[in-house]
Amino acid sequence: MAMLDTLLEMFSYQFLVRAVVVGALVSLCAALLGVSLVLKRYSMIGDGLSHVGFGALAVATAMNAAPLTVSIPVVVLAAFLLLRVSENSKIKGDAAIALISTSSLAIGVIVISLTTGMNTDVCNYLFGSILAMSKSDVRLSIALAAVVLALFVLCYNKIYAVTFDENFAKATGVKTGAWNMLIAFLTAITIVLGMRMMGALLISSLIIFPALTSMRLCKTFKSVAVCSAAVSVACFFAGVTVSYVKATPTGASVVAANIAAFLLFWAASAAKGRTGRTANIRQSVNP
Amino acid sequence: MAFITCQDAAFAYEGNAAVSGLNFAVSRGDYLCVVGENGSGKSTLVKGLLGLKAPHAGRVLTGDGLRPNEIGYLPQQTAAQKDFPSSVYEVALSGRLASRGILPFYSRRDRAIASENLERLGVSELRGRCYRELSGGQQQRVLLARALCATKKLILLDEPAAGLDPVMTQELYRLISRINREMGVTVIMVSHDIRSAAMHASHILHLKNRQEFFGSAADYLASEIGRAFAGGSEQRK
Numbered sequence: 001m002a003m004l005d006t007l008l009e010m011f012s013y014q015f016l017v018r019a020v021v022v023g024a025l026v027s028l029c030a031a032l033l034g035v036s037l038v039l040k041r042y043s044m045i046g047d048g049l050s051h052v053g054f055g056a057l058a059v060a061t062a063m064n065a066a067p068l069t070v071s072i073p074v075v076v077l078a079a080f081l082l083l084r085v086s087e088n089s090k091i092k093g094d095a096a097i098a099l100i101s102t103s104s105l106a107i108g109v110i111v112i113s114l115t116t117g118m119n120t121d122v123c124n125y126l127f128g129s130i131l132a133m134s135k136s137d138v139r140l141s142i143a144l145a146a147v148v149l150a151l152f153v154l155c156y157n158k159i160y161a162v163t164f165d166e167n168f169a170k171a172t173g174v175k176t177g178a179w180n181m182l183i184a185f186l187t188a189i190t191i192v193l194g195m196r197m198m199g200a201l202l203i204s205s206l207i208i209f210p211a212l213t214s215m216r217l218c219k220t221f222k223s224v225a226v227c228s229a230a231v232s233v234a235c236f237f238a239g240v241t242v243s244y245v246k247a248t249p250t251g252a253s254v255v256a257a258n259i260a261a262f263l264l265f266w267a268a269s270a271a272k273g274r275t276g277r278t279a280n281i282r283q284s285v286n287p
Numbered sequence: 288m289a290f291i292t293c294q295d296a297a298f299a300y301e302g303n304a305a306v307s308g309l310n311f312a313v314s315r316g317d318y319l320c321v322v323g324e325n326g327s328g329k330s331t332l333v334k335g336l337l338g339l340k341a342p343h344a345g346r347v348l349t350g351d352g353l354r355p356n357e358i359g360y361l362p363q364q365t366a367a368q369k370d371f372p373s374s375v376y377e378v379a380l381s382g383r384l385a386s387r388g389i390l391p392f393y394s395r396r397d398r399a400i401a402s403e404n405l406e407r408l409g410v411s412e413l414r415g416r417c418y419r420e421l422s423g424g425q426q427q428r429v430l431l432a433r434a435l436c437a438t439k440k441l442i443l444l445d446e447p448a449a450g451l452d453p454v455m456t457q458e459l460y461r462l463i464s465r466i467n468r469e470m471g472v473t474v475i476m477v478s479h480d481i482r483s484a485a486m487h488a489s490h491i492l493h494l495k496n497r498q499e500f501f502g503s504a505a506d507y508l509a510s511e512i513g514r515a516f517a518g519g520s521e522q523r524k
Contacts, residue, residue, distance in 0.1 A: 170339060
């Protein structure tokens, strides 16, 4: 009962309802895209993009522009660039991503200190703030989440093929380049949307954790995708509730919930593996 | 006209010619084995045949009703696939993707074809299993099933026996021969295992950054280069 009261009390705050709506949608999209990104070894792209987003946000604030109108195009551009770089370049992919992300972090910090000065804003950008969501953000997130979900469902088979075996897909005439672009584009938008709430340093956890967590137990691509989405949204709710009750930072609490889920799944898979092995041994001892 | 005809074709890799002077044809029902040492241009030729790389010189023609995307490809395995969560059935079904065009979902016919090919390669009881938990030989069978889902005309196998033990390798070669003979599927196989190649294939293409030999397997074994590379398998027979 106390739990229900807490929840009711929580949702009586307008800003919290907005944050929960946006956050849940972003968690869902990030988890779905994360399955493909993690399996394609592109996990670091998410991290790189969030740093680029930080730089773009800082510049937008300095120019007094609406944060999303500046950061969405910049981050989308960076996503295409990072994708190209990790596919073919003289500088190796991971090094190139580290270069771009630290560069934009540095530029962002300089711009902020020159304009508003190093204050709580910087802290909010880096670690997120639950107060950041406005009404227009909510509308935009709902629209974009709908687009991401629709594209993911409609293109599910193509995303699977491009993720599992790009060479085969390419040989049978699938435009793998275009599909990679699409995944990068959707990732960029998801990151920008979630960044101000989760924080530039923490947003990539929404992409990486759910996929890795569900891969501990799930054995098929479809089940990994569905499980990631469920785990991600559940962890987000858990994180926000804890952050409300204990007054901890929202972004960090959501990540903590994801860590807990990961450890839980990992322990479950280890336990399953052990019982499986004992069963095998028993079988071989007395057939 | 043959399925694939190369006329004086050459393929370059980053500006350097990797393989040149290619003059050969693959007709319906052939079993062509492309042999050569590492770095002899085999992989580049594969890319060229798949249409992923345009010829640097000469021409590569497809004919006899073969469209360029009707080649079932069995690529070398990548590191990412080693821990990829996917069921065997999902892998096989993905071979049908190209035939879907822009339609988003698989039809009942696609599912039937995927099941049929898993059955044909003797892995249908593994359909719900996780691909990464299979043995190397089982994985190759699943990928072969996927290639057959993509086409009934021509499959292109890139070092299919890489990483398999000798018993599994022989089993795989027998399976490929059967697909070629019983289903009438044309096979192009890239291999550095010259002796097995000469035993199973109908034609041999020997590369050494240019075309050293193209002709029937029997002619290859009688030729000087064939005798040198196949280690005198003739005398042993």
